Amino acid sequence: MTTENNISDNEEKVLNPDSENMANSPENFQKPESSEINTEELEKNDDLNNSENLLETAVLEEHEINSETNSPEQSLPPHAELSQTMPSLNENIAEPEEIKEPEETEKPTIEEEKSEEFSDSKFEVDNDVIVEQKLNSSAEILAKLEKIANLQDSGVHFKEFNELKDQMQTLIQSESAASKNKLSEDETSHYVHPYTSKLNVVLHMFREKQDAYHKDLEVKQEENLKNRQAIIDRLKNLYTNSEAGTNLFKAIREIKEDWSNAGQVAKNEFKLLNNNYFFHLNQFYEMLDMNKEFLGQEHAHNLEKRQHIILRSKELIDEPSVQKALNELQYLHKLWKEESEPVAEEFRESTWLEFKEISNKIHDRKAELFTKIDAEQAENLTKKNDIISKMKAIASPEKEVNHSYWQQSIKKIEDLRTEFLKLGSVPKKMSNKNWADFKEVLRQFNSKKNDFYKGLKNTQQENLDKKLNLIQTASDNMNSEEWETVVPLFKNLQEEWKKIGHVPRSQADKVWTDFRAACNTFFNNFREKNNVSEDNWKENLKQKNEILSELKNITDEEGSIEKIEELKNGWNKIGKVPRENLSINTEFNKTLREKLKLNKINEFDLKEEGLSEAQLSDKARKIKNQISDLETEVVKLGNNLGFFADSSRNNPLLKETYVKIDDKQAQLESLKVTLHQIISGE
Incomplete structure (x- = not known):
């Protein structure tokens, strides 16, 4: 009885040379080897x-x-x-969604x-x-x-x-x-x-x-x-x-x-x-x-x-x-x-x-297939080497580059990487070298790109710190009504802001919003206050001149203390005066201090005459709070002076500021003396 003979070694499986599954890893390609159908078992089954x-x-x-x-x-x-x-x-x-180095993974033969x-x-x-x-x-x-x-x-x-x-x-x-x-x-x-x-x-x-x-x-x-x-x-x-x-x-x-x-x-x-x-x-x-x-x-x-x-x-x-x-x-x-x-x-x-x-x-007919595979592999090797050369040129620019260059290069490298991986296999003897060259040029590109952005990140962080300092200064002064000092201050802050470079993108919108809000708050207040009728300002000036004249005529006679207190309270109730007449406030404060010295009394004692013994501790606490507030105001005015290139007393823009600092320093010294007297029981 005859049986079915073993099928020839031509009964082997052959990979389609067009398959992309073998393209991404150079180690995995090999020509198919014979795999016979088990015809001995077929004969046995016969x-x-x-x-x-x-x-x-x-x-x-x-x-x-x-x-x-x-x-x-x-x-x-x-x-x-x-x-x-x-x-x-x-x-x-x-x-691929991002540039990354291909992983060497073992793929099926x-x-x-x-x-x-x-x-x-x-x-x-x-x-x-x-x-x-x-x-x-x-x-x-x-x-x-x-x-x-x-x-x-x-x-x-x-x-x-x-x-x-x-x-x-x-x-x-x-x-x-x-x-x-x-x-x-x-x-x-x-x-x-x-x-x-x-x-x-x-x-x-x-x-x-x-x-x-x-x-x-x-x-x-x-x-x-x-x-x-x-x-x-x-x-x-x-x-x-x-x-x-x-x-x-x-x-x-x-x-x-x-x-x-x-x-x-x-x-x-x-x-x-x-x-x-x-x-x-x-x-x-x-x-x-x-x-x-x-x-x-x-x-x-x-x-x-x-x-x-x-x-x-x-x-x-x-x-x-x-x-x-x-x-x-x-x-x-x-x-x-x-x-x-x-x-x-x-x-x-x-x-x-x-x-x-x-x-x-x-x-x-498998010989036809192998010939075709060899030709395609040689062509793929040439194309892949060309891609590697292009990637090297992008990764090693001849001149200094900026952010825009690297953003464009990322897309180019990604396109070249996709094209490389899409190509089929290359001859086995060149496979490892070709794959290693491809990975190396990717590493070079990513390394240089990362170095650039690390340096950029450090610079942006320094810029962020500078802008945060400007925001803090603007926030501290946005509610101030000392227009002669603070208006130039805010203009200077805005100029400094323009000179500072970029900050990290995650913080850019926030810091700009905060700075703009502080500036808008100040200038809105400034416009609102300066929209008051000029007639009201002139009327206020007239009333203050009358009070100042009365204050100058006060002597050290009995009852003068009550009169000084009355004039001071009336002065404080009167609103603003025209900008060109702001010096009247300084003149009033100076005259007030002279009259108080003449009557041998502290300004802050005007409303506190006749306090009981039990109220002395409360009086001391109030004076301490006043001292603390004055010290804070003096420090703030001093800091504001630091934003001007010429912060000397000769600067006409700062004349009023120095007068205020001197007044507050004098008040501060007087309060300290009064506090000492209360504590010592004098």
């Missing part, structure tokens, strides 16, 4: 299947079972889940990656989304991308989508370059391709659907696992607890059809699940007193499947895409092993040899 056929014949003729056999499918190692979708190469769509991609996919011959040829118009490509992104199951078409995306980006670059050549330099810097925005929207929509597709796939795999376990339970019950009169032929056909349509499950669950199914299927065939009609129908059904597989494999010989042909061939081998057993003995060997011969012809 023997088992022949034994099974003999056994089934014996059951029909003699109605007795002589031995136990296993289905050929049971000993064959599964390559992937049942009824998976046709394999296609995954290409991730990635848009070509064979591992292709094996995973194959086992998670299903071939669809009539898929109208497959891109057979490149489109020439960016509008056509964008429309095609949008059509795929709007599909309900767009996640399964990621390979076709990525091929179109690469065409679109190439066209946009070429069209943008052509358009910029026709524009001036200023127009070129602001030029944006009209399809860029819409392309980003389509890419974002597709990426969201692809993520949702993978999440949904995990849920479906879990549901499919439960369904397949339920099918196995039905199969087990069919030969252990079947009721009398059950149509076994119909029941087993429904179970096998349900199993075939149950959908994919997780890889780690498949092998045990598949072996369990075929174990119970063999048990069913062993217990079933199968008639020749049933066996013939089963063989005919499986033979028809084999013929369809052979027909499709012949079409793959002339498939333009070698990678597509290899991927689909692997899927056809899975179908052969899982869904086309058993067949009649006279067709078993012949169909297998025909399928094997066709498979060898397809695998002979």
Whole structure:
């Protein structure tokens, strides 16, 4: 008896050279190595299947079972889940949000990656989304991308989508370059391709659907696992607890059809699940007193499947895409092993040899693929080295640069980084060096950029401290009505503010708001006070002149103290006088001190004559508070003088300020003497 020979070492999995999954790490690319389908087990299964056929014949003729056999499918190692979708190469769509050094992560080898991609996919011959040829118009490509992104199951078409995306980006670059050549330099810097925005929207929509597709796939795999376990339970019950009169032929056909349509499950669950199914299927065939009609129908059904597989494999010989042909061939081998057993003995060997011969012809085309991969890798190396050179030029500017330069450079580096990572693999012997050069130039750029902003941050902090000091001075004086002194002060503060540079962005709005509020408060008060009628000011001046004349005529006669007190209170009740007559206040204070000295009494004793002994401590407390307030006012006036370049007494703008300081100093000395007398009991 002849058996199926081992399939040649051409039955290996080959990575699509267009896949981006291998582009980002140089260590991971290697040419595919042979991985034969385990045909020794196929031969073993042929023997088992022949034994099974003999056994089934014996059951029909003699109605007795002589031995136990296993289905050929049971000993064959599964390559992937049942009824998976046709394999296609995954290409991730990635848009980096910030400049960062790529991480060196271990990625799967070509064979591992292709094996995973194959086992998670299903071939669809009539898929109208497959891109057979490149489109020439960016509008056509964008429309095609949008059509795929709007599909309900767009996640399964990621390979076709990525091929179109690469065409679109190439066209946009070429069209943008052509358009910029026709524009001036200023127009070129602001030029944006009209399809860029819409392309980003389509890419974002597709990426969201692809993520949702993978999440949904995990849920479906879990549901499919439960369904397949339920099918196995039905199969087990069919030969252990079947009721009398059950149509076994119909029941087993429904179970096998349900199993075939149950959908994919997780890889780690498949092998045990598949072996369990075929174990119970063999048990069913062993217990079933199968008639020749049933066996013939089963063989005919499986033979028809084999013929369809052979027909499709012949079409793959002339498939333009070698990678597509290899991927689909692997899927056809899975179908052969899982869904086309058993067949009649006279067709078993012949169909297998025909399928094997066709498979060898397809695998002979792999040399074309390797030649294409070598050429693409050499081209990728040239492009990546050019990108590294551009990044070095940006990271090492010839002249001193500013904030604007680094902001523009960040975008340029990000674009170059994205372009670099999007390119495919390079020759293995140059891979490590190319990757190291790329990481090094990124480190250089980030280091110089960070050094620039660290220095800028220190300068901005110093500027912030200066502005906070100006805000404090403005806040301390914003309610002052000493216009002759404080108006020049605020003008000087505003000039100083303009001279100070930038502050940290997080504080810029706050410090400006605080400073502006203090300035607005002061000048609003200033305008409000100076809007008083000029007639009222003149009337006030007239009343103050009358009081001043009365004060000058007072002598040291009895009752003069009460008169002085009355005049002082009347003076304080009168409002402002015209600015040019402000000196009358100084004259009044000077005359008041002279009259008090003449009468040998302190100014602050005017209202406190005749206090009881119990009230003396309260009087001392009040004087202490007055001393403290006067000292604070003297210090504030002295600080305000420091904001003027010429703060000497000869400065006419500061004349009034110095008079006020002298008056307050005199009052301060007088209060200290009075406080000493109260404490000492004099």
